[in-house]
Amino acid sequence: MENSKLGQEMKPVDVKKIKEMLNLKKGKMKRYLSHCAHCSLCAESCFLYMAHHKDPQYMPAYKAIHSLGTLYKKKGKVDRKLLTKMKGIVWRNCVLCGRCYCPIGIHIPSMITFARSILRSQEVYPQPDEVSAESWL
Amino acid sequence: MIVCERKPFEEIKEMMKGIRKVLNVGCGGCTSICMAGGQREVGILNEELQNAFKQDGASFHVDGFTIERQCNADFFQELDVIASSYEALLSMACGAGVQFLADRYPQKPVFPALNTVFVGVDRDIGWFEESCRTCRECVLGETAGICPVTRCAKSLFNGPCGGTAQEGKCEVSKDTPCAWFEIYKRLKDQNRLENILKVKPAREWRNQTQGTLVQEAYKKRYAK
Numbered sequence: 001m002e003n004s005k006l007g008q009e010m011k012p013v014d015v016k017k018i019k020e021m022l023n024l025k026k027g028k029m030k031r032y033l034s035h036c037a038h039c040s041l042c043a044e045s046c047f048l049y050m051a052h053h054k055d056p057q058y059m060p061a062y063k064a065i066h067s068l069g070t071l072y073k074k075k076g077k078v079d080r081k082l083l084t085k086m087k088g089i090v091w092r093n094c095v096l097c098g099r100c101y102c103p104i105g106i107h108i109p110s111m112i113t114f115a116r117s118i119l120r121s122q123e124v125y126p127q128p129d130e131v132s133a134e135s136w137l
Numbered sequence: 138m139i140v141c142e143r144k145p146f147e148e149i150k151e152m153m154k155g156i157r158k159v160l161n162v163g164c165g166g167c168t169s170i171c172m173a174g175g176q177r178e179v180g181i182l183n184e185e186l187q188n189a190f191k192q193d194g195a196s197f198h199v200d201g202f203t204i205e206r207q208c209n210a211d212f213f214q215e216l217d218v219i220a221s222s223y224e225a226l227l228s229m230a231c232g233a234g235v236q237f238l239a240d241r242y243p244q245k246p247v248f249p250a251l252n253t254v255f256v257g258v259d260r261d262i263g264w265f266e267e268s269c270r271t272c273r274e275c276v277l278g279e280t281a282g283i284c285p286v287t288r289c290a291k292s293l294f295n296g297p298c299g300g301t302a303q304e305g306k307c308e309v310s311k312d313t314p315c316a317w318f319e320i321y322k323r324l325k326d327q328n329r330l331e332n333i334l335k336v337k338p339a340r341e342w343r344n345q346t347q348g349t350l351v352q353e354a355y356k357k358r359y360a361k
Contacts, residue, residue, distance in 0.1 A: 128172050
């Protein structure tokens with residue numbers, strides 16, 4: 001379960017590990033993903049969405065679907081490029097303030113947290129020497 | 138942001154003596170941002186510890202796991218699954234995070250790997266400056282946005298004192314600006330100098346018990 005060994009940034013993606021992690025919470029997370037009605041009610045509860053002139057990339061549902069949703073859809077078979085793109089979604093576009101509201105009770109922060117954990121297991125997380133957070137996307 | 142720094146390595150090593158299997162828990166919040174206790178720092182410390190105990194010929198194993206925040210129960214789920222297989226936990230969070238971790242796993246020894254230094258701002262990458270003592274009686278509105286509690290050596294509410302040296306430096310060091318001199322200059326620029334003449338009553342220092350805050354909108358929800 002270790003997620004913090006050094007110098008693994010350039011190692012190939014450990015798909016087996018991602019699959020194992022995805023399977024651990026498969027029931028709950030897939031239920032969350034399938035129950036999303038795309039009503040977009042979560043959007044206006046997100047201060048980042050509002051601050052970015054309602055850019056759809058900042059909609060909580062978008063963030064969960066395009067990170068964790070993609071990981072499930074691809075059954076964990078992802079490359080580092082895609083993981084890096086997800087890094088932008090789950091770190092730059094979300095501060096995990098936990099204020100997103102879903103009328104059917106989907107807990108979006110737990111989905112983003114889980115996606116972050118999976119990324120961390122592959123040594124994908126924000127680095128202090130990154131030129132700009134914008135470069136993630 | 139809460140700013141922390143890593144404890145001296147020997148102090149951490151001393152705490153780990155006699156423990157054979159430990160989980161070093163990183164924090165993805167403030168301590169990641171201040172480069173003291175994020176996933177990267179967890180990896181660095183683990184390697185150092187592993188090497189040091191190997192050199193001593195001691196049986197020691199350390200793993201790392203970083204959760205998004207150690208000050209919020211919502212982020213502990215994954216840690217719950219793995220924490221039980223370790224003898225002790227080492228936390229790379231601030232003091233609040235360490236206590237939250239210890240409350241969560243009361244049967245396990247929890248050790249802090251960091252010292253919580255202050256609440257501060259980022260001056261540049263890796264450069265942080267203390268800016269708030271969380272004194273619960275903010276006077277920044279009257280002091281032109283300069284905190285006398287944090288920046289005055291005596292935390293004076295009514296200043297300056299007689300120790301202001303030439304060119305507005307504090308008597309404690311010629312490199313330390315006098316907070317009240319800075320306040321004076323800024324208030325003068327803002328044409329608000331009358332503020333400095335107001336005598337502020339003494340601060341309620343005795344009220345230093347553990348703080349709890351429930352925002353107005355949530356008072357009904359948590360009412361006992």
